[in-house]
Amino acid sequence: MRHTCEALLADWGMEHGCGIEELHHYLSTQRRRPIHLIPMTFPERHLFGMWLKMDDFDIIVFEKAASASHKEHIIAHELAHIAFEHRGSVSPSPNGSGQFLDDVDPADVRGMLMRSRYSEDEEQEAETMASLILARATKRWLEPAWGVPEEAAEIVARIESGVGNPDQGGV
Template structure:
């Protein structure tokens, strides 16, 4: 189910405006900025193979003190950035799902972490819920407005790719 686009976009834009993200060349730089602003470290990890068995390509695990973001290592750098920014979207929007006694996904990804320390756990596999759609919107807004990755600019293809994805359709570029 798709949720009303305009309301979804406005909510995400307001969160990003409040944060005042600087222009950046990488998702990793933006994570460091978000971590400083929130006063909580964000750790980035490749998602282990055991954690990808159900189609999951990204995950966020929050403890009392830190955030742990996982991304699919076997994909392109732009896709990894999108996955990371999607998880950052969950963090910025305060998303969560109720924790259950099923700690198997956590043990697959962080075998040394005591499951009792986990406060929030979100895994990214589909986009059918409002939280997933909001996180996707945040990632897309950051990619189109803040992130200027060097892997696009280095080859002079940024505008071509942005046009192909429809990111400048509204502005007339």
């Protein structure tokens, strides 16, 4: 698995130095769709990040209160799931079985991938890739000052509602 991850990084030109910014930019460009990084407070202590694949863009939500190095790892992990095009095993459905985001319209969200819901192989692959990315990082990721992108505002509000965000002012 490690060799597969290393070969993929080499294919991307990132075998000797990469980081969150480079991978984020590379995947957005390769996939021809933006990937929005959104900090949020999760009331569930076992959930630190998730990837939502929308029709025209992707959202990675990560724990706002995590340390800087943990945020980097969470984002690298979720970017790895995107890079490998993992599908996970949970997605919102019309009958409410999407448990976590019941109020998110399934037509708007193609797949919700929560870190704790992937197969063991997918999790191991994403963890291996995240570790390799961060081990090669030539600079640390700095969280930008930002606002919620207009195209993602509605879904971000739904996510906050779905997770029971204690931050009343939003992100």
